[in-house]
Amino acid sequence: MVRPVGKHDSRNSMKMKRRKSQVKKKARLKRHKAERKAAAAPGAKKAPAKRAQKAATPPPAAPSAPASSPAAPGEAPAEG
Numbered sequence: 001m002v003r004p005v006g007k008h009d010s011r012n013s014m015k016m017k018r019r020k021s022q023v024k025k026k027a028r029l030k031r032h033k034a035e036r037k038a039a040a041a042p043g044a045k046k047a048p049a050k051r052a053q054k055a056a057t058p059p060p061a062a063p064s065a066p067a068s069s070p071a072a073p074g075e076a077p078a079e080g
Contacts, residue, residue, distance in 0.1 A: 004010065
């Protein structure tokens with residue numbers, strides 16, 4: 001049996017591991033950069049979909065707090 005030599009040697013050398021990992025890292029950074037740019041854009045594609053979904057659902061009922069509940073700190077008590 002003849003051992004593959006040179007470019008036919010498919011064993012994972014340290015050099016090739018470094019090259020492959022660098023390519024993966026650059027692709028990952030490029031993808032994250034694109035995602036950040038898309039999220040920061042004023043006309044982001046995901047935001048209108050959320051707005052449309054909210055518009056389709058009926059608005060929630062007005063919150064009605066019971067009169068016997070204590071007032072939150074910093075608020076004046078509701079007495080007439």
